[in-house]
Amino acid sequence: MSRSQSSPITTEVVKEVAEQENVEPVELPPLYNAVDPASLEDLFDSSNSDVQVTFSYLEYQITVSDSGSIEVSLTQ
Structure with a gap:
């Protein structure tokens, strides 16, 4: 998905x-249980280089890149 x-x-x-x-999104546990939301936003707001972050949230592996793509896949 592209954000x-x-x-x-x-x-x-x-x-x-x-x-x-x-x-519904409000039914999910807070994202801050998996990653610091402010740091994630800051990383992509201030970056001029190639950035990619991968983290786990619930049973998913989330990969966010500076190109705007967000990949969500079930962990194995």
């Missing part, structure tokens, strides 16, 4: 996982 540049990365991550889980 909207007007939407925070953290919002897009939660929306994508909620879609995978077939629930």
Whole structure:
């Protein structure tokens, strides 16, 4: 999935996982249980170089890149 540049990365991550889980985003546990949301936003807001971050959230592996892509896959 490619994220909207007007939407925070953290919002897009939660929306994508909620879609995978077939629930509303507010039904998911807070993202801060998996990653510091402010740091994630800062990393991509201030970066001019190639950046990619991968972390686990629930049973998913999330990969966010500076190109705007967000990949959500089940962990093995």
